[in-house]
Amino acid sequence: MKASTINRQARFLVAPGGLLLTVCVAGALVGDYASLGNLQNIGSQAAILALLALGQMLVMLVRGFDISVGAVAACSSTVAALTMDSLGTSSLALAVLAGLLFGGLNGVLIAYLRVQPIVATLCSMIAAQGLARLISDDGQPVVPVDASSLADLAFQNIAGIPLLLVPALICMLLVGLVLKKFTLGRHLFMVGCDPQAASLVGVDSRRVTLIAYLACGVFAGLAGAVLFCKTGTGLPTEGVSWALQSVAAAVIGGTALQGGTASVWPVFFGVLLIQALETALNIQGVSPFIAEIVMGLIILVAGGLDRLILRLFSSTTPYGES
């Protein structure tokens, strides 16, 4: 009983600890690293990944995966860019709607038609890439004629927080609130721990799973809108590696691969850790390819840490059931 409490706390401490370590070490090595400007820069870089990782965390909580988030974000940024001229700012809402549609597709396939999450989201990943190519000029970036209303968004700060990060922060607050205080949140945890047991006590586990994928799709669509605000263009072929990074952030943030364990803020720290590390390597002039290798090793280590924590703090850990 006590062991499982320690286990639960320990896994959530990895990301904040790693972030603190990275910022301290990089701050000591590079003069300007810990300055407010650079930290704000890291924050605004993290805006997109934070939204994707939040969605990824929700579907991982109910024993799923979503490898389509990057493609969906790219697709919805294209949708926003295409409709910007005719609709104005409400094109951003259309981007979110596109995300919602793909989330719904994933959710119906996985929850109601029992397709395995990897196959279903692979399917919608390819579909989102195809759709983005179809509506753009075969993958060329879409530049709206008049994007002046977006021009300053990328560099504004509200009370020291980059404006681009605000949607992600609001979504995190909402998700955190739902997970802690609402029935739906408890149901998400129950379905993640044991879908059949949840069904036996009257939880509609299919509906709960569908809601998780819908939310993930909405967040991916929102990430696409943020991408559009940041760059002022729709980028149909962007985001290939984002799905991997969002999984990495969620896992570093203590989300269990086998479902049933997740917390919002550690995931956010996981996102910041990835971004802080990338920035640190970048400032040091390290080749981006080495940065990529480091990122890969971090994902490996994240998986290893999960195992290590389980082994340290629980008595028996047979393979495949933990």
Next chain:
Amino acid sequence: MTTFIKQRSAIALGSRIGVIAIPLVVFIVCVLFVPRFLSVDNLQNVLRVGSILLIAACGQAAILIVGGIDFSMGSAVALLSVVTVILAPEHGVALAFACGMCVAVLAGLCNGLLIAYLKLPAFLVTLGMLMVLHGLASLLSGGMPLDAAPSPSFLWLGSGHVAGIPVPIVLAVLAVLSLHFLLRYTVAGRGWFLVGTNFNAAVNAGLPARRSVLLAYVVAGLFCALAGAILTSRVGSGQPNLYPDLAFATIAVCAIGGIPLNGGRGSAVQVVCGALIIAMLNNAVVLLNLTSAWQQLLMAAVIAAAVLLPQLHTVRRRYTHLFKGNAQ
């Protein structure tokens, strides 16, 4: 009870016929509606292009059967091509290809060791490996494609002929036969099915379950190395972004062929059928002059259809109560 068994075996028979019937239907549709599809040259082209995917998918199938998954194939192939092209001028083509293939097998070995013995989740290990290997390939090549010195021996694997048949097709047939032999007639291959169905049961039954998992990843590394060598020879260059979607494509092949991702089931025939469907459709899309956007949308639809069609009878049974009004 008897009717139940009859029904079950009918379904099993149906799905077994379905596995072979669907590629046939796709073939007939292509012949009827796609101009210039039915010619010896084009069919040979379909097979030659499909052979790389087919060989790599054989590896993915072995891993899926043992209950794992491999996302790192695309990067392993890229690293293989870069290493081969770098080594080829100094050490000769044969040795260069051997070294390149060793790299891909080593990647499989690393995956297997981490997953089987350190008990790390396959999903994360192979994702991490995907990035690490891609980083290594980019680092070695400086991020740019490296062109190989054109020589007939370098290009032989990809475009040579053995007794009038293109080499890739011969190798693909050999790969499929060896996978079939492994899965059907060897103790190790039979063990994969038990390990994939229930790891703990396999351990309790006295199987060397960890070694079995490791072996599956090494075998997959071998298949992946073969596919990568053919691909490198065909494009005649080493590229860090050689075939980034290879892992996803092979998973799609297995899904279309009807191999479930939760392990314990699968056969070489299913891999062949999945690969043939994808190869024929890709070829048809090119012949019909459709853009790559339509190709991707079609592929998504085909994957969805392939996964959903075999489930139709269970879905109907599961939801009949909605229409009759008696919940089970």
